Amino acid sequence: METIQIRLENLTKIFQQKGKEETVAVKDLDITIPAGKLIGLLGPSGCGKSTTLYMISGLLRPTTGKIYFGDNEVTNIPPENRGIGLVFQNYALYPHMTVRQNIMFPLENLKFPKEEALNRAQKYADLVGIGHLMDRKPKQLSGGQQQRVAIARALVKEPRVLLLDEPLSNLDARLRLQTREEIKRIQRETGITTIFVTHDQEEAMSISDEIVVMKDGVQQQKGEPQKVYDKPNNMFVAKFLGNPPINLFEGRVSDGEVLVGEMKFGTSKGKAQEVMVGVRPEGFKRVKQGGFEVHVEFVETIGRDTTLIIRNPLDETKTFRAIIDADERVEADSKVRLSVKPNKMFLFDKESGELV
Amino acid sequence: MLEQKHNIKAWIYLLPALVLLVVFTFYPIVNAFILVFMEGYRYIDGTWTGWTLTGNIRYVLNSQLFWDAMRNTLVIVFVSVPISVIISLFIAVWLNSIKRLQGTFQTIFFLPYVTNSIAIGMAFAVIFNRDFGLFNLILGLFSIDPINWVGTGASWGRAMTALMVFIVWNGLAFKIIVFLSGLQSIDKQYYDAARIDSASKRRVFLKITVPLLSPMIAFITITSFIGAFKEYTAVVGMFGENLNPGGGGRNMMITIVGLVYESLGQVYPGATSEAAAAAIILFFMTLLLTLFNMYISKKRVHY
Numbered sequence: 001m002e003t004i005q006i007r008l009e010n011l012t013k014i015f016q017q018k019g020k021e022e023t024v025a026v027k028d029l030d031i032t033i034p035a036g037k038l039i040g041l042l043g044p045s046g047c048g049k050s051t052t053l054y055m056i057s058g059l060l061r062p063t064t065g066k067i068y069f070g071d072n073e074v075t076n077i078p079p080e081n082r083g084i085g086l087v088f089q090n091y092a093l094y095p096h097m098t099v100r101q102n103i104m105f106p107l108e109n110l111k112f113p114k115e116e117a118l119n120r121a122q123k124y125a126d127l128v129g130i131g132h133l134m135d136r137k138p139k140q141l142s143g144g145q146q147q148r149v150a151i152a153r154a155l156v157k158e159p160r161v162l163l164l165d166e167p168l169s170n171l172d173a174r175l176r177l178q179t180r181e182e183i184k185r186i187q188r189e190t191g192i193t194t195i196f197v198t199h200d201q202e203e204a205m206s207i208s209d210e211i212v213v214m215k216d217g218v219q220q221q222k223g224e225p226q227k228v229y230d231k232p233n234n235m236f237v238a239k240f241l242g243n244p245p246i247n248l249f250e251g252r253v254s255d256g257e258v259l260v261g262e263m264k265f266g267t268s269k270g271k272a273q274e275v276m277v278g279v280r281p282e283g284f285k286r287v288k289q290g291g292f293e294v295h296v297e298f299v300e301t302i303g304r305d306t307t308l309i310i311r312n313p314l315d316e317t318k319t320f321r322a323i324i325d326a327d328e329r330v331e332a333d334s335k336v337r338l339s340v341k342p343n344k345m346f347l348f349d350k351e352s353g354e355l356v
Numbered sequence: 357m358l359e360q361k362h363n364i365k366a367w368i369y370l371l372p373a374l375v376l377l378v379v380f381t382f383y384p385i386v387n388a389f390i391l392v393f394m395e396g397y398r399y400i401d402g403t404w405t406g407w408t409l410t411g412n413i414r415y416v417l418n419s420q421l422f423w424d425a426m427r428n429t430l431v432i433v434f435v436s437v438p439i440s441v442i443i444s445l446f447i448a449v450w451l452n453s454i455k456r457l458q459g460t461f462q463t464i465f466f467l468p469y470v471t472n473s474i475a476i477g478m479a480f481a482v483i484f485n486r487d488f489g490l491f492n493l494i495l496g497l498f499s500i501d502p503i504n505w506v507g508t509g510a511s512w513g514r515a516m517t518a519l520m521v522f523i524v525w526n527g528l529a530f531k532i533i534v535f536l537s538g539l540q541s542i543d544k545q546y547y548d549a550a551r552i553d554s555a556s557k558r559r560v561f562l563k564i565t566v567p568l569l570s571p572m573i574a575f576i577t578i579t580s581f582i583g584a585f586k587e588y589t590a591v592v593g594m595f596g597e598n599l600n601p602g603g604g605g606r607n608m609m610i611t612i613v614g615l616v617y618e619s620l621g622q623v624y625p626g627a628t629s630e631a632a633a634a635a636i637i638l639f640f641m642t643l644l645l646t647l648f649n650m651y652i653s654k655k656r657v658h659y
């Protein structure tokens with residue numbers, strides 16, 4: 001099967017409702033999605049993920065901008081001719097058709113011979129592991145099974161592009177994990193260029209070759225998940241990625257030193273100014289000497305990690321988190337010395353939130 | 357304990373409706389069944405001369421007027437119902453798909469529903485008038501000579517055609533409204549999915565719209581069949597109380613309910629029992645067709 005690159009050029013979608021102000025759902029999106037890759041489209045609710053996906057599928061017309069599949073512009077091509085598979089947020093399985101009829105429906109529309117359609121439907125049903133449920137109606141399936149039917153229906157016509165709109169949101173934690181690995185496997189096996197929409201950062205990080213983080217319809221950052229995590233462009237991305245979330249402190253740069261209150265977090269070559277200092281929980285390390293002393297309120301040990309919940313010296317009512325080696329023994333309500341790993345500290349502009 | 361109390365309460369709530377049903381529905385039905393077996397019943401003084409098992413039924417089955425009524429009724433049932441269901445389905449789908457003026461068109465299509473059938477029937481009688489009717493005027497544009505649809509001496513075929521047009525049109529409003537509300541409750545996402553699945557308009561209609569609307573279609577079809585079996589007002593509206601084009605006494609357009617009324621109007625002994633016999637034949641025909649309809653919908657309707 002040929003794989004294909006998707007390119008979005010200045011894609012903008014403005015919703016105009018009668019008598020109401022307009023909503024800019026997506027703004028100037030410029031993204032290239034390499035052929036055969038799985039891209040995670042990530043952002044908080046209402047940031048324009050579904051809108052972007054629907055524009056790529058053709059169900060929504062962009063207000064301005066262009067969409068290319070490979071070298072061909074498809075902006076004005078209706079969805080039925082775009083050769084895409086789409087898995088809807090709530091599956092949209094036809095309730096009156098059996099699983100087999102649901103999966104065969106796209107093939108019948110494309111006038112496949114009956115025999116071949118049946119075989120193909122069975123092949124893709126087997127691929128997603130629902131081959132034994134072909135005669136059931138969607139209502140007689142569990143959420144996870146329905147979701148696989150939806151994936152099989154999207155895959156069966158062997159589309160050049162597969163779009164998934166929060167396909168795992170209705171599943172329980174275990175099934176989520178299992179299904180997302182399955183999606184990854186299927187994507188690898190078929191090599192279909194895939195866009196996976198989610199607001200769950202962990203899901204996006206674990207499944208994607210690259211992630212695109214969006215906010216208010218605007219792209220914030222794009223790159224390999226680990227790189228975006230390690231090097232966020234701005235405070236929004238830093239806050240959005242990571243669980244437990246990044247710690248943010250009001251601090252300042254002076255004389256090449258990064259200070260939070262009286263604590264010295266590290267050094268900076270930047271000019272002297274007020275900044276927001278971001279440190280991920282795993283960015284702290286325990287030291288015997290140097291660093292700074294903090295008051296540990298609680299200690300949580302979960303599996304491999306020991307999390308220290310530490311009183312924030314700048315504000316007695318707040319705490320922050322540091323994850324240290326589980327071998328280290330720390331008592332609750334005690335004092336420890338910490339320092340910040342040099343490459344795990346980010347300085348953000350106080351106003352714009354951009355990295356300084 | 358608790359459930360019993362609830363039961364009593366439920367019965368009390370139901371009582372007013374039950375009383376009305378017993379007085380005006382169950383009692384007359386039972387009465388009709390008794391009347392069928394009475395011989396020489398006179399409703400003026402309530403006397404009868406004896407009992408008979410099949411006498412009244414046989415009398416009705418042997419009368420030419422009954423078979424005229426049967427023929428007219430069956431034509432109305434099996435021609436007008438399918439036509440009007442299909443037409444209203446298409447209109448509803450069309451209405452649902454347009455964006456501009458949808459409200460205006462909805463009002464236009466719903467108007468007949470709030471208008472009296474007899475009045476509409478009289479209007480249609482004028483529309484089908486031979487000399488100045490709108491219908492012939494339009495036919496005239498295509499150089500077709502005026503046709504005598506509903507005037508004195510009009511043939512059965514023409515009178516029936518005019519009647520069909522009227523009945524179909526008169527029944528559209530309600531069906532369209534029901535179908536439209538059904539269409540609007542179908543999740544739009546199925547249509548999005550169908551577009552992604554490259555379904556043609558025709559296949560979307562046949563494979564998505566019709567099945568998802570099938571509960572409504574079944575409901576409308578069954579109630580329309582029952583209504584058509586009882587058709588009478590349309591005939592009166594169009595042809596007057598004599599049920600004949602241009603008046604006169606031939607009762608050419610009579611229906612079974614028309615026959616029941618006709619018999620009830622007679623005073624000779626046994627006339628009431630004949631009406632009851634016709635009514636009961638109608639009852640069983642309606643019941644049979646409804647059972648058949650329900651059997652079909654069990655297999656074909658997706659709830």
Ligand SMILES: Nc1ncnc2c1ncn2[C@@H]1O[C@H](COP(=O)(O)OP(=O)(O)OP(=O)(O)O)[C@@H](O)[C@H]1O
Nearest residue numbers: 015023024025044045046047048049050051052199
């Ligand atoms: N048909 C519409 N008319 C008007 N505004 C719309 C329409 N569809 C979406 N919007 C607006 O566009 C913005 C983006 O919506 P979108 O559905 O793309 O968000 P999303 O990122 O998919 O969110 P979620 O994670 O909750 O699904 C929202 O502010 C939403 O209110």
Ligand SMILES: [Mg+2]
Nearest residue numbers: 049050051089
């Ligand atoms: Mg969405």
